[in-house]
Amino acid sequence: MAANNKLPVVALLLLLGAVTCRADYGYPVPGSAGYPRQPQTPTPSPSPPPSAGVLAVGFYDSTCPSAEEIVRGVVVRAVTQNPGVGAGLIRMLFHDCFVEGCDASVLLDPTTANPQPEKLSPPNFPSLRGFEVVDAAKAALEAACPRTVSCADVLSGGRVSFAMPAGRRDGRVSLSSEALRFLPPPSFNLSQPAASFAAKGLGVGDLVVLSGAHTIGVSHCSSFVNGGRLNASTSDMNPALAASLRQQCPASPNATDDPTVVQDVVTPNALDSQYYKNVLARNVLFTSDDELLKSSQTAAAVVLNAFVPGLWEHKFKAAMVKMANIQVKTGTNGEIRRNCRAVN
Numbered sequence: 001m002a003a004n005n006k007l008p009v010v011a012l013l014l015l016l017g018a019v020t021c022r023a024d025y026g027y028p029v030p031g032s033a034g035y036p037r038q039p040q041t042p043t044p045s046p047s048p049p050p051s052a053g054v055l056a057v058g059f060y061d062s063t064c065p066s067a068e069e070i071v072r073g074v075v076v077r078a079v080t081q082n083p084g085v086g087a088g089l090i091r092m093l094f095h096d097c098f099v100e101g102c103d104a105s106v107l108l109d110p111t112t113a114n115p116q117p118e119k120l121s122p123p124n125f126p127s128l129r130g131f132e133v134v135d136a137a138k139a140a141l142e143a144a145c146p147r148t149v150s151c152a153d154v155l156s157g158g159r160v161s162f163a164m165p166a167g168r169r170d171g172r173v174s175l176s177s178e179a180l181r182f183l184p185p186p187s188f189n190l191s192q193p194a195a196s197f198a199a200k201g202l203g204v205g206d207l208v209v210l211s212g213a214h215t216i217g218v219s220h221c222s223s224f225v226n227g228g229r230l231n232a233s234t235s236d237m238n239p240a241l242a243a244s245l246r247q248q249c250p251a252s253p254n255a256t257d258d259p260t261v262v263q264d265v266v267t268p269n270a271l272d273s274q275y276y277k278n279v280l281a282r283n284v285l286f287t288s289d290d291e292l293l294k295s296s297q298t299a300a301a302v303v304l305n306a307f308v309p310g311l312w313e314h315k316f317k318a319a320m321v322k323m324a325n326i327q328v329k330t331g332t333n334g335e336i337r338r339n340c341r342a343v344n
């Protein structure tokens with residue numbers, strides 16, 4: 001979504017997120033529906049990710065000047081009605097960009113020709129949310145500027161209010177198997193998500209910064225109980241948090257009994273740097289959170305993010321822009337979908 005050129009507008013939605021956003025960061029029960037039981041390091045791409053096409057701030061200034069305002073209006077209304085939307089859209093962008101690039105492939109519904117698109121893959125179904133908000137924004141855009149603004153730009157700009165370059169075009173390929181291949185489950189140790197990120201041109205620094213999104217949202221119990229995180233003999237989770245989670249979660253979560261818990265036990269609804277203090281105190285749900293202390297490089301970044309005011313917020317915006325630039329389709333690649341759920 002083209003950002004307002006006049007100023008790098010900061011934090012309208014981030015502030016909304018600060019007071020209200022919740023999202024489900026958990027995965028469905030590991031082992032169900034083809035979810036791999038053993039962590040799998042993604043097969044490295046045969047070549048480095050294609051260089052990003054050129055995106056531009058203000059991309060729709062002449063073709064659809066109200067685009068940003070339209071999308072923001074829809075998202076603000078949705079977040080007001082359902083606080084889960086803000087964080088849900090951040091997670092949806094991550095899950096879109098890591099699979100086929102930021103091309104709205106995650107939005108495509110199943111068809112007879114493609115019965116298993118990304119959105120039905122275990123990392124996405126049933127936990128990914130926010131699809132109806134994207135639909136509403138797209139409908140409003142089509143009414144104002146038909147066939148002009150891509151679904152990929154709606155998704156990448158939907159919940160940010162800082163300068164997000166635009167010009168992405170929508171993809172036509174969406175495969176469940178690719179989502180399993182490229183999305184790192186939360187049970188991963190540090191080297192595995194680092195490999196997932198490297199395969200997309202992101203560094204360990206980006207991994208540390210984007211992990212900070214766990215400062216909001218909720219997780220299914222299965223995402224950490226089944227990985228042994230509540231077992232004191234195998235996990236160094238803070239014992240007080242582990243005791244609290246044992247109260248909230250069944251011993252063996254399954255598809256029919258899998259409650260959710262907040263990710264940030266201190267400030268669950270604030271998009272802030274508290275996550276990093278939680279990491280230092282071992283007050284985090286996932287192996288992948290805890291692993292940030294396992295290397296001196298990432299541990300140092302955790303400490304800085306925890307204690308330098310404003311540092312994480314600044315880095316998070318930059319990392320979101322970088323993530324939203326992964327393998328984008330521009331120019332004559334891809335298309336501008338009429339309906340975000342179907343290829344033209």
Ligand SMILES: *[C@@H]1O[C@H](CO)[C@@H](O)[C@H](O)[C@H]1NC(C)=O
Pocket residue numbers: 039189190191192
């Ligand atoms: C992470 O897990 C993989 C697979 O289980 C293992 O091969 C690797 O040694 C682990 N890395 C670290 C740093 O523990």
Ligand SMILES: *[C@@H]1O[C@H](CO)[C@@H](O)[C@H](O)[C@H]1NC(C)=O
Pocket residue numbers: 231232233234
């Ligand atoms: C905790 O982990 C230990 C060591 O792997 C294992 O022997 C034990 O059965 C586990 N306890 C539970 C409750 O799963």
